[in-house]
Amino acid sequence: MTPPPVWAVLGFDGPVYLRKLPRKNVLGDPTTPLDPRAAEVAAAVFLYDPGPFSLFLVASDDDLGRVAVGYNGGRASLTADLDWLPIRPAELVAAGGTVRQTVGDTRCHYTNARHYDLTAGSFELERLCRHLLEANRAVLSMRKNQFRPWVERATADGCRVVPASAGCRAAGCDPV
Amino acid sequence: MTKTCPDTRTAYRDARPSRPARRASTTGGRGGAVELALFRRLVRDLILAPHGGREAARAKVVGYLTAARDPDPAFGELLFECADRGGPDGLDLATDVVARVGPAAARYARRLLTTDGPKWKPADRRRRVTDNVWYALLRGMGQSAAEPVDQLVPLLSAAFGGTVGIREAAAHALGDFADRGRTDFRLAARSVLEQMAKTDAAATVRESAAEVLHGLEG
Numbered sequence: 001m002t003p004p005p006v007w008a009v010l011g012f013d014g015p016v017y018l019r020k021l022p023r024k025n026v027l028g029d030p031t032t033p034l035d036p037r038a039a040e041v042a043a044a045v046f047l048y049d050p051g052p053f054s055l056f057l058v059a060s061d062d063d064l065g066r067v068a069v070g071y072n073g074g075r076a077s078l079t080a081d082l083d084w085l086p087i088r089p090a091e092l093v094a095a096g097g098t099v100r101q102t103v104g105d106t107r108c109h110y111t112n113a114r115h116y117d118l119t120a121g122s123f124e125l126e127r128l129c130r131h132l133l134e135a136n137r138a139v140l141s142m143r144k145n146q147f148r149p150w151v152e153r154a155t156a157d158g159c160r161v162v163p164a165s166a167g168c169r170a171a172g173c174d175p176v
Numbered sequence: 177m178t179k180t181c182p183d184t185r186t187a188y189r190d191a192r193p194s195r196p197a198r199r200a201s202t203t204g205g206r207g208g209a210v211e212l213a214l215f216r217r218l219v220r221d222l223i224l225a226p227h228g229g230r231e232a233a234r235a236k237v238v239g240y241l242t243a244a245r246d247p248d249p250a251f252g253e254l255l256f257e258c259a260d261r262g263g264p265d266g267l268d269l270a271t272d273v274v275a276r277v278g279p280a281a282a283r284y285a286r287r288l289l290t291t292d293g294p295k296w297k298p299a300d301r302r303r304r305v306t307d308n309v310w311y312a313l314l315r316g317m318g319q320s321a322a323e324p325v326d327q328l329v330p331l332l333s334a335a336f337g338g339t340v341g342i343r344e345a346a347a348h349a350l351g352d353f354a355d356r357g358r359t360d361f362r363l364a365a366r367s368v369l370e371q372m373a374k375t376d377a378a379a380t381v382r383e384s385a386a387e388v389l390h391g392l393e394g
Contacts, residue, residue, distance in 0.1 A: 020264040023311055025344050025380050029301040044303065049263050074227030074265070076234070076272040081348070105226035143391045144355075 010086065010140065015059040017092065017099070017116065018084040019045060020071065024139055038130035045085055046125045052117035055087070055099065063114065065150035066159075066170070068142050070111025073161030078154070079147035084140040087132065095128035096120065107160040110173040208249070215240050215250045219257045222269055230269070238276045247277075251284040251313075259308035267312045274316020282322040285313050285330040293333060299377070300339040307341030310334060314345050318352030324361040327353060335368055343381040347372055351388035366392065 026044040028037040046053050056071070058064045072078045092099055097120035104115030120128070155162050157170040218240060222233040237254065241247045258270035274281045292306055314334055317327050331353065334346035347369060354365035369392075372385035 022262075022264050022267045022308065023345075024348075025341070025384065026303075029340075030379075031301075040303070048261075054264070071227075074230045075268060076275060080268065080272075105228070107228045141387070143387075145391055 010138075012086065012088075014088070015057050016086045016088055017055040017057055017118075018064075018067070018086055018140065019053065019055055019118075021045060021083040021085055021139060024081075024083045024141055027133065027139065034130060034133060038126045038133055041129040041133065042122065042125040045129065046120075047122055052100075052119045054104070055116045055118050056104070056111065056114045057089075057116055058114060065153070066108065066173075067111045067114055069147065069150050069154045069159065070106045070108030070161055072147070073107040073111075078151045078161060079144045081144065082142040084142075085132070086137065086140050087128070091128060091131055091135075092118065092120075095131060096124040097128060108173070109160070109168065109175050110170060113172070113174075212249055212253060216253050216257065219254050222273075223258065223262050223266065234269070234273055234276075237273050241273070241277045241280060247280050248284050248287060251281065252288075255309040255312055256305065258312060260305050267308055267315075270312035271316040271319070274313055275319040278317060278320025278322030279326065281313065281317050281320060282326040282330070285317055286326075288313070289330050289333055293337065296338050296342065298337060298339065298343075301341075301378070302339075303341055304339070307339055307345065310338065310342045311345035311348075314342075314349035315352055318349035319356065324353070324358060328361075328364075331365075332368065335372060340378045340381060343372070343376060343378065344384045347381060347384040347388050350385075351392060354392055 022044070026041065028040045028044070030037075032040065056067045058067055068082050069078055071082065072080050089099075097118050099116045099118050102115055102117045104112035106112055151162075157168055157173070158165045159168050159170065159173070215237075218233070218237050222230065222237050225233040241250055241254070244250055254273060255270055258266040260266075262269055288309075292310075295306075314331060317330070320327075331346055331349060334342045335350065336343075338346060350365045350369050354362045354369070366389065369385045369389050373382050373389060376382050376385065
């Protein structure tokens with residue numbers, strides 16, 4: 001089964017950072033004025049943590065599927081719902097955030113190799129969230145049905161998130 | 177080397193505002209408080225565990241909840257800790273635990289409903305910590321082996337009487353419930369979701385219900 005195309009549908013033409021969201025609807029109430037809403041979103045997406053803030057850099061459906069399954073390796077089910085906030089690299093720079101590649105801690109080396117730490121203060125994060133709200137950035141939601149082909153592929157590759165994996169044979173999945 | 181971890185690895189931080197009051201331990205006095213403090217430690221270990229260590233940490237939390245004579249205070253601890261200090265994965269962590277201890281979680285949900293339910297204001301769009309508590313509780317319950325009939329009161333109360341954030345959570349939980357339940361309960365869940373998708377006053381709730389229905393058909 002071929003994984004569904006996601007990237008082209010989203011309209012991204014280059015690499016995008018994904019910030020994992022605690023739940024889908026964290027982008028605030030559209031009827032709230034922009035500035036307080038941006039502050040609310042920054043708090044819900046980033047500022048409940050001391051930082052740095054974890055991001056994953058993905059550039060294709062292949063990346064997206066592998067990173068999502070790799071991330072779900074920490075869940076009770078590999079097909080658990082996932083919600084991400086996509087952020088273009090230029091948007092992070094414009095907001096004043098700095099990004100540094102670090103190794104993730106999932107079981108999947110491919111996913112870990114795409115992990116980044118974002119360092120930014122509340123002012124920069126609110127500026128970033130304000131921009132994302134102005135750009136009507138949508139949450140990227142991944143649901144159980146979408147995961148099945150990606151999990152099948154991970155199983156066929158022997159991805160380390162799959163129970164009883166004897167080692168991953170996927171290209172680009174090397175220990176970091 | 178000092179361990180400094182980004183937030184998917186180390187989501188917990190100590191210096192946070194106080195949380196809504198939780199029910200005091202009913203296991204009695206100092207012993208109950210000590211027991212709860214030990215359980216809190218297990219929850220923090222789960223939150224701090226790397227992805228690869230979460231299954232073992234989750235098993236300890238589940239083991240405690242399964243063995244506890246009165247698990248309600250521990251449920252409160254788990255849910256508020258994960259909702260308030262759990263980082264981007266906090267709700268997922270709590271959901272996965274609740275899913276493994278379904279019947280006890282359903283009992284806790286019914287009790288929490290009696291204290292928190294009267295505070296719900298359906299038009300309230302502000303996000304509260306308790307919205308996230310209900311999110312993890314309802315979703316975990318919907319994915320659990322708890323008796324469907326025991327889940328329905330909290331699920332339906334949340335679907336029709338919760339705040340906006342709780343109604344959104346109920347929509348997703350009804351999807352989980354419909355995915356697992358008996359045919360008659362599945363049909364009931366779909367019917368509630370259809371009603372939410374058509375008539376809920378909040379656009380985000382209608383969208384959530386429609387999205388869940390779409391997923392069930394896919």
